[in-house]
Amino acid sequence: LFISLEHAKFHSLGSGEIQTSINRKSRAVSEIIDLFYFLGTVPAIIVNVTLVAYTAVTIKIAIWRNKMRLDLNDATVKSAIALYDSLSNYDTVAAFNNESLETERFDETLKGVESHSNRLWRSFYLLNFLQRVTFSMQTASIIFFGTYGIYMENMKPGTFILYLTISKILALNLDKLGYMYCRYWSAIINAKMTYFISMKVKGKEMLPIAEFSDRIEFKDVNFYHGAKKIMSNMNFMIKQSEKVALVGKNGSGKSTLLKILLKYNNYVGFVTIDGEDKKYQFSEQLRRLISYVQQDALLFNYTVRYNIKYGNTDCLDYFMISLCKKMDIHDSIMKLRDGNNTVVYCSLQHKVREHGLS
Ligand SMILES: Nc1ncnc2c1ncn2[C@@H]1O[C@H](COP(=O)(O)OP(=O)(O)OP(=O)(O)O)[C@@H](O)[C@H]1O
Ligand SMILES: [Mg+2]
Structure with missing residues (x-):
């Protein structure tokens, strides 16, 4: 404990905390030694094997989960960009009646967040499941050899009960999993609800308007x-x-x-x-x-095609390209890295403006 303790860490810990930690570690060691003593060689092998299995499973899955967490972070950033984009360009979104398109685009990014988050949580349950399985196997073996030990009069009933108590504590931990699962789903549902309520349009006592004639x-x-x-x-x-x-x-x-x-x-x-x-x-x-072109339109953090077709999302590529040629911007677009599929990042916004795309 002291070898791995940094100076700064030492000062941030209370001496009581260090004392408890030392006690806990020595208790754990003495318990393992007790177990070996009372149960003999075969159970000692079982304990060692399960401990190695437990450590290996935990480390392997933790590394796997780190990658998932990074994917989730990326997806969350993408989703935040899409939302920020729509909100900061809200005048344009509303002028082209593209609220539902923006909602769909945002929803699409939310799908990414959801699926990565689901994977992350599932792997968490898998990790817990495998950990519990390892411990359950250990407990089952202890019960088996304990009963055998008592029968052969090598083991005291008190020691046997101590190990049964440990197995009960493990079972109680499983309950916490269920609780966390429920909390996770309610959080996801609440997040979705908040978004859709804010997008709802009130249409009470409204009159339709189809044309302007006077x-x-x-x-x-x-x-x-x-x-x-x-x-x-x-x-x-x-x-x-x-x-x-x-x-x-x-x-x-x-x-x-x-x-x-x-x-x-x-x-x-x-x-x-x-x-x-x-x-x-x-x-x-x-x-x-009413057609409205606002004075400071920002481009969406999405493809050039998406930005050009914004006013008419059903427009075919063929018409879009012929229009771009007519406006003399097609060649400039083709010079971009992926042509119409180039994603308009902040730095590109200026470049695209220079070429007269906005
Ligand atoms: N969101 C806002 N909150 C508070 N004041 C605002 C907001 N938007 C505009 N204003 C104020 O309303 C007034 C009118 O702004 P508006 O943008 O309509 O002017 P404008 O004639 O279009 O100006 P410009 O020639 O710069 O485009 C300004 O005094 C501006 O400061
Ligand atoms: Mg103005």
């Missing part, structure tokens, strides 16, 4: 960011096919106005499309009707 109107619209008033009594009307440019200083509220129209923000007053109050229209249908 006018967009803002009447006495006021908008606040917290206590700060951003828009005060905004009134205007835009007729169909009119081309309108909204000009204003930085921070004057141009983007905010568009976000109000797309129902990203709550406001006071009336915004109507063809005379219907927008508050009572489904945001999904509204965003299908």
Whole structure:
């Protein structure tokens, strides 16, 4: 114990702790020696064999589990990236009605986390099972030879009962496994529930909106960011096919106005499309009707293809490529490492922008 004790470790331990540890170790050694003494050569072999088997199984499975834990960590990072991506690009996600696509993408990454986590836990149960089997075999052998020892009058009944108690303690530990298994599943289910509740869309008393045929109107619209008033009594009307440019200083509220129209923000007053109050229209249908390109779009941490097809996920590669050629960006994409399959990492975001992809 003292040979392996570092100086810093020594000071972090209480002397009582060291004393207990020494007692425990010496008790364990004396118990093993007792066992050899009372039960003779055959049980000594059994104890040694089971101890070696126990150590080997524990070390082997622990190494195997370390690899699984790394895989799980990778999967968790991927999942966090997907979620962060969707949330930081939420305006784009909502503008293209791609909430369900993003949910699916995130769910896909969650599958990875789930499967690695399942493997990790299963291996944990396997480890426990094998450990218990080893101990159970040891206990069964002790019972067998103990009974034989008492019968032959080589062993005291008290010693025999001591070893039976050890076997009972082992059985009690199995109960803890069941408890941990239940906790694990309830944690997974809770995590999933929280995510899906937050993605639920309220659709009560909503009117459908399929087309825009006449006018967009803002009447006495006021908008606040917290206590700060951003828009005060905004009134205007835009007729169909009119081309309108909204000009204003930085921070004057141009983007905010568009976000109000797309129902990203709550406001006071009336915004109507063809005379219907927008508050009572489904945001999904509204965003299908209005095309919105936000001023600082980020690219998703996914393939170039995924980013280009974002507005129309059903688009065939053929059309996508012909469009890219038309916009003179196809050659630039082909120069990337994996062409359209190149994953857009942070460093690539700038490069792709330079080539005019965003
Ligand atoms: N999430 C927010 N929380 C608090 N204030 C905000 C938020 N978003 C915008 N604002 C404030 O609202 C005001 C209007 O911002 P908005 O982005 O609409 O301006 P903008 O006219 O689009 O500016 P720019 O020309 O820079 O695009 C600004 O004063 C800005 O500071
Ligand atoms: Mg703006």
